[in-house]
Amino acid sequence: MKIAKKVDQLKPSGIRAFFDLVLNMKDVISLGVGEPDFVTPWGIREKAIYSIEQGYTSYTSNKGMAELRKAIVNFLYHRYGLNYHFDNETLITVGVSEGLDLAVRAILNPGDKVLIPEPCYVSYGPVVELAGGKPVFLKTDIKNEFKLSPKQIEKACTKGVKALMINYPCNPTGASYTKKELREIAKVVKKKNLIVISDEVYDELTYDFDHTPLSSFPGMKDYVIYLNGFSKGYAMTGFRLGWVCGPEKIIAGMTKIHQYTMLCAPIISQMAAVEALRSGLKDVQSMKKEYMRRRRFVVSRLNEIGLDCHMPQGAFYVFPSIKKTKQSSLNFAQDLLKKKKVALVPGVAFGPSVEGYIRISYASSFENLKEAMLRIEQYLAK
Numbered sequence: 001m002k003i004a005k006k007v008d009q010l011k012p013s014g015i016r017a018f019f020d021l022v023l024n025m026k027d028v029i030s031l032g033v034g035e036p037d038f039v040t041p042w043g044i045r046e047k048a049i050y051s052i053e054q055g056y057t058s059y060t061s062n063k064g065m066a067e068l069r070k071a072i073v074n075f076l077y078h079r080y081g082l083n084y085h086f087d088n089e090t091l092i093t094v095g096v097s098e099g100l101d102l103a104v105r106a107i108l109n110p111g112d113k114v115l116i117p118e119p120c121y122v123s124y125g126p127v128v129e130l131a132g133g134k135p136v137f138l139k140t141d142i143k144n145e146f147k148l149s150p151k152q153i154e155k156a157c158t159k160g161v162k163a164l165m166i167n168y169p170c171n172p173t174g175a176s177y178t179k180k181e182l183r184e185i186a187k188v189v190k191k192k193n194l195i196v197i198s199d200e201v202y203d204e205l206t207y208d209f210d211h212t213p214l215s216s217f218p219g220m221k222d223y224v225i226y227l228n229g230f231s232k233g234y235a236m237t238g239f240r241l242g243w244v245c246g247p248e249k250i251i252a253g254m255t256k257i258h259q260y261t262m263l264c265a266p267i268i269s270q271m272a273a274v275e276a277l278r279s280g281l282k283d284v285q286s287m288k289k290e291y292m293r294r295r296r297f298v299v300s301r302l303n304e305i306g307l308d309c310h311m312p313q314g315a316f317y318v319f320p321s322i323k324k325t326k327q328s329s330l331n332f333a334q335d336l337l338k339k340k341k342v343a344l345v346p347g348v349a350f351g352p353s354v355e356g357y358i359r360i361s362y363a364s365s366f367e368n369l370k371e372a373m374l375r376i377e378q379y380l381a382k
């Protein structure tokens with residue numbers, strides 16, 4: 001039986017391939033997987049349980065429950081001054097993952113090009129390819145704190161470029177953009193008439209300045225497909241719930257695809273999400289405080305033991321350089337796993353030309369982080 005060429009040629013996720021190895025090993029400290037180590041706050045879990053007890057087991061509207069969409073637009077208005085209509089500018093998705101896929105499928109014609117910063121989240125290239133588009137990777141590096149510059153975007157806008165994918169705070173580098181930096185990016189986006197798919201799933205985990213949604217700048221609502229969700233800030237990865245806000249026509253297109261493929265997001269998760277928004281950001285902020293404590297610790301330990309590491313501005317990852325070791329990132333990760341039983345992700349998993357870096361997730365207990373840093377120190381000392 002033959003599978004489609006496009007699928008056959010697609011590389012499996014570097015992260016998964018690596019962590020399949022880890023599954024069969026004992027006593028490994030895993031700093032590899034990108035999800036909170038906290039369980040979902042109790043009030044949200046309780047609401048999910050209660051909604052099952054009450055018999056909420058049906059489909060919902062394709063767009064998602066109106067109550068949830070209203071809660072989201074209301075939250076966005078008060079948090080960021082965003083002004084989206086709940087009924088025709090908002091769609092509930094099965095995580096930001098589905099939002100990313102729907103966005104590219106809704107806007108791309110075969111061969112359209114999409115600018116993608118590199119390193120980037122593992123799904124960006126593949127979803128563009130599966131939608132018939134062509135990823136164009138724009139390199140970012142430590143010299144510019146792993147950020148795209150407006151000039152770089154403008155220069156890359158050659159024939160056939162239709163869209164830009166951006167993610168801040170960024171997985172894997174933790175880089176984020178200030179309001180001032182985003183304002184300059186917004187100018188280029190308008191000048192070049194780009195559609196921006198803005199993945200802001202880590203917005204609540206921005207540490208050194210306030211997060212600013214790209215669509216909050218005057219006139220930018222018409223250019224931005226704004227993606228967000230509950231996975232990271234609320235520690236709700238298993239609920240698989242996200243949302244998209246954007247121009248009416250694009251949301252209508254994405255809803256059509258969603259309706260034929262996913263039908264709707266799970267009702268239990270939607271009810272839990274209503275509770276998450278109702279209960280406010282107290283739990284989110286206490287998790288954020290703990291991530292900040294770990295971030296300081298991990299960055300200072302890594303620099304102390306000789307792996308240059310910049311201070312990330314958000315998410316729960318650090319992205320230190322391993323260039324001094326003269327090993328490839330895959331080699332380093334495999335060897336460290338074998339000799340010291342610490343699992344982290346080789347930089348090369350985040351883009352075809354990313355080398356010389358590793359991603360460490362600090363969504364792990366302080367104890368684990370302390371022990372892992374010690375093991376890495378011993379590994380480097382040999």
Ligand SMILES: Cc1ncc(COP(=O)(O)O)c(C=O)c1O
Pocket residue numbers: 034094095096097098121167170171199201229230231237240241242
């Ligand atoms: C940048 C980024 N976007 C999207 C996702 C997927 O999020 P979700 O759980 O909402 O599908 C992740 C998960 O690691 C991520 O890091």
